[in-house]
Amino acid sequence: xxxxxxxxxxxGDKGDHSNISVIAYDPADYDFLRTHLTAEKVRAHFAGIxxxxxxxxxxxxxGALNFLMFNALGGGVTRSLALDAHGKCLAxxxxxxxxxxxxxx
Amino acid sequence: MxxxxxxxxxxxxxxxxxxAVELAQKGGIDYLVFECLAERTIAIAQRARLADPEAGHDxxxxxxxxxxxxxCHEKGIRIISNMGAANPQAAARKVLLIxxxxxxxxxxxxxxxxxxxxxxxxxxxxPIQETGAPARTxxxxxxSANAYIGAEPIVEALxxxxxxxxxxxxxxxxxxxxxxxxxxxxxxxDWDRLGKGTLVGHLLECAGQVTGGYFADxxxxxxxxxxxxxxxxGEVSEDGSAVITKVPGSGGRVCEATLKEQILYEVHDPRAYxxxxxxxxxxxxxxxxxxxxxxxxxxxxxxxxPETLKASVGFVDGYIGEGQISYxxxxxxxxxxxAAEIVRERFEIIGLKARELRFDxxxxxxxxxxxxxxxxxxxxxxxxxxxxxxTMAEAKRIGAEVETLYTNGxxxxxxxxxxxxxxxxxxxxxxxxxxxxxxxxxxTSEDL
Numbered sequence: 177x178x179x180x181x182x183x184x185x186x187x188g189d190k191g192d193h194s195n196i197s198v199i200a201y202d203p204a205d206y207d208f209l210r211t212h213l214t215a216e217k218v219r220a221h222f223a224g225i226x227x228x229x230x231x232x233x234x235x236x237x238x239g240a241l242n243f244l245m246f247n248a249l250g251g252g253v254t255r256s257l258a259l260d261a262h263g264k265c266l267a268x269x270x271x272x273x274x275x276x277x278x279x280x281x
Numbered sequence: 282m283x284x285x286x287x288x289x290x291x292x293x294x295x296x297x298x299x300x301a302v303e304l305a306q307k308g309g310i311d312y313l314v315f316e317c318l319a320e321r322t323i324a325i326a327q328r329a330r331l332a333d334p335e336a337g338h339d340x341x342x343x344x345x346x347x348x349x350x351x352x353c354h355e356k357g358i359r360i361i362s363n364m365g366a367a368n369p370q371a372a373a374r375k376v377l378l379i380x381x382x383x384x385x386x387x388x389x390x391x392x393x394x395x396x397x398x399x400x401x402x403x404x405x406x407x408p409i410q411e412t413g414a415p416a417r418t419x420x421x422x423x424x425s426a427n428a429y430i431g432a433e434p435i436v437e438a439l440x441x442x443x444x445x446x447x448x449x450x451x452x453x454x455x456x457x458x459x460x461x462x463x464x465x466x467x468x469x470x471d472w473d474r475l476g477k478g479t480l481v482g483h484l485l486e487c488a489g490q491v492t493g494g495y496f497a498d499x500x501x502x503x504x505x506x507x508x509x510x511x512x513x514x515g516e517v518s519e520d521g522s523a524v525i526t527k528v529p530g531s532g533g534r535v536c537e538a539t540l541k542e543q544i545l546y547e548v549h550d551p552r553a554y555x556x557x558x559x560x561x562x563x564x565x566x567x568x569x570x571x572x573x574x575x576x577x578x579x580x581x582x583x584x585x586x587p588e589t590l591k592a593s594v595g596f597v598d599g600y601i602g603e604g605q606i607s608y609x610x611x612x613x614x615x616x617x618x619x620a621a622e623i624v625r626e627r628f629e630i631i632g633l634k635a636r637e638l639r640f641d642x643x644x645x646x647x648x649x650x651x652x653x654x655x656x657x658x659x660x661x662x663x664x665x666x667x668x669x670x671x672t673m674a675e676a677k678r679i680g681a682e683v684e685t686l687y688t689n690g691x692x693x694x695x696x697x698x699x700x701x702x703x704x705x706x707x708x709x710x711x712x713x714x715x716x717x718x719x720x721x722x723x724x725t726s727e728d729l
């Protein structure tokens with residue numbers, strides 16, 4: 177199962193750091209996300225892009241997780257050589273992450 | 282319980298203008314707020330002001346004001362905006378000139394200034410957050426430093442009867458918090474309500490991003506009418522509870538999901554969203570759809586505001602040169618890769634002095650690098666070469682070398698473009714609140 181099947185997301189940037197929210201369409205999937213979508217998994221998904229560590233924040237009231245990825249934007253939007261200096265595209269790219277099927281959980 | 286309606290007329294400096302007109306016409310709003318000041322804009326505006334004392338405000342100030350000033354005056358809607366950028370006083374005078382042109386009399390326009398702190402940074406011992414080095418060691422390249430100031434001076438301007446309030450660098454949510462404090466008389470240490478009001482500001486500050494903009498994903502998250510997207514309205518009550526909605530019949534969509542995405546947009550630790558007004562806590566926020574395009578939001582709170590203010594510091598960070606060229610058809614990828622190899626070798630031959638270089642194949646690895654799988658045989662690829670240099674002349678050599686691939690490179694390269702630009706980059710520093718003295722000046726037609 178792809179993360180995109182159960183969640184949506186949005187990216188924001190501040191300096192060289194990027195945050196990606198992951199929001200369960202169905203709040204009932206929040207606990208599943210909390211168990212399977214770890215900071216380590218997100219960091220591995222973006223290996224080569226995220227240079228620093230990844231921190232995860234939990235928002236049970238929204239059924240959402242917020243990932244803060246350090247040093248992910250090639251020096252930050254105002255100086256990066258990257259085509260997508262804001263890292264705006266990263267939110268959709270995260271949704272390609274593979275998760276175990278819920279039945280096997 | 283008293284309720285006010287705040288419309289968000291722009292989410293960035295180049296945003297669409299019609300949605301703001303629609304809000305003024307049909308939104309039933311009391312305030313129209315335009316957030317137009319990106320981090321780097323103020324540094325660039327500062328230089329424009331040095332060249333011309335009446336310049337340095339937002340380039341769309343006049344167009345936006347011509348579009349909404351008459352309607353707002355007629356309906357008693359007060360306008361708040363950071364379109365003053367590096368020159369709020371000149372912007373305020375320009376608003377009055379436009380009012381005169383439109384035969385609007387008796388307008389009071391406030392300019393909020395005092396966010397400039399470059400002198401303090403150069404004289405003091407303030408470290409740059411990103412590097413740890415004192416700001417004064419960058420004296421030769423610094424061009425601006427502006428502290429993010431809070432809602433207080435805007436509240437003062439509203440209390441002094443301003444119809445239009447024009448600011449420079451103010452924290453984005455503070456532009457929206459100010460009318461709530463003014464209307465409801467919230468105390469400066471009512472952290473809970475200031476936290477709630479800040480969340481409303483945060484939800485509104487990117488305009489269309491909470492009404493269905495930046496959200497659509499066909500088949501999964503569909504949004505109607507994005508070409509005529511309606512901008513948001515925050516309906517706020519005295520106790521800080523709020524509903525986000527938009528003009529009926531406008532394009533877009535306000536739903537629980539659009540709010541959730543925007544609540545977390547550019548948020549790091551949701552328990553500590555720092556603004557000059559409050560340390561807001563969004564961790565317990567919930568949203569609830571209560572009608573078509575109407576969503577109630579509650580559960581935000583706050584703690585004491587930070588003792589320091591964040592200043593954004595602009596500096597000249599060299600130049601970026603760039604060149605692009607496309608390849609298509611069978612083996613497009615191989616020709617794109619060959620083109621990149623040739624340019625690399627050329628840079629060695631000509632002795633290009635670059636501090637950093639980047640080679641991308643657009644459509645293959647330009648956004649996500651080589652970690653993600655790309656199609657094995659793309660029908661077309663576009664080589665993009667970018668590099669950072671110390672001088673403009675050196676930056677120009679990058680795109681020029683890419684362009685020479687036309688007659689010296691792989692077969693059938695097309696659509697070469699090149700560019701070079703000076704880079705104004707941003708860093709940040711923390712400055713004690715006491716060093717920053719916001720100032721409010723009220724202008725009327727008599728000042729012209």
